[in-house]
């Protein structure tokens with residue numbers, strides 16, 4: 552039995568409030584004060600265990616504030632996490648996000664151990680398409696290159712010429728040097744990319760179950776009722792995007808807020824991102840969206856702790872699939888991070 556096996560389940564200590572006073576102050580407006588004494592012992596226990604394990608915790612911007620601000624070493628959108636995994640020198644990565652993100656980290660850091668706190672954290676886009684579907688598309692469109700959003704399984708990435716995220720989709724499509732590109736699986740992101748490029752896109756019928764829910768009426772209501780600037784993620788429908796002041800990826804939204812400094816903004820995207828940005832921009836009033844990603848929400852402080860304590864659940868990708876998926880991801884990373892979306 553190791554020291555880690557013997558760690559007690561975390562309980563409240565009065566000193567914690569003092570030790571984490573700065574974090575408590577930053578999160579004061581987000582985490583109800585009744586919840587804070589429940590989170591703090593877990594945050595403290597995770598931070599201690601993470602050091603003992605030499606682990607690096609990566610958290611996507613859609614993770615809850617107590618995870619994003621409380622225990623993560625690296626935070627960001629899908630592209631930032633992919634880049635951090637490729638550059639990482641920690642032996643152990645805990646990916647707080649969904650399964651395709653953990654697979655991407657493993658593919659880009661094949662010699663590291665990658666853990667995900669809940670293996671069931673999926674994604675409606677990733678489950679909308681299989682490797683067989685990609686092969687069938689290629690057969691229908693011979694010679695046309697395939698660009699896959701990173702929100703896909705490793706097997707789909709392995710059938711693709713390049714990957715992209717919402718942050719670099721236009722550049723990756725154009726870097727294919729073709730008049731026509733198969734773009735999958737997000738139809739709404741693809742439709743938006745098609746408005747930003749001359750390249751003809753063949754689209755797939757995948758949708759993000761979070762972003763597809765937003766409606767034109769909600770966007771208009773936010774503008775009219777709250778006099779808010781509207782910012783939306785390109786996974787929203789074209790009708791919603793037509794209503795907004797700015798369309799941008801997760802990271803581009805943050806940069807837009809820093810530049811424009813609107814008095815009031817409605818973020819038409821996943822709800823935890825709005826929370827995490829509120830901490831970063833205290834002077835801006837946020838009209839919060841209420842659509843949480845149920846898959847991202849599967850990650851909790853408790854299962855992060857268990858993941859570190861028991862070294863579960865390890866994410867692995869078969870070597871032949873990983874090698875081909877890595878080539879598609881490498882092509883994306885070579886295009887770099889100049890954002891157009």
Ligand code: 13P
Nearest residue numbers: 628629630716717800801
């Ligand atoms: P990005 O992190 O690429 O903005 O993607 C948004 C998203 O829906 C992640 O699942």
Ligand code: SF4
Nearest residue numbers: 674675759760761844
């Ligand atoms: Fe997938 Fe949408 Fe959830 Fe992102 S927000 S993980 S795209 S279901």
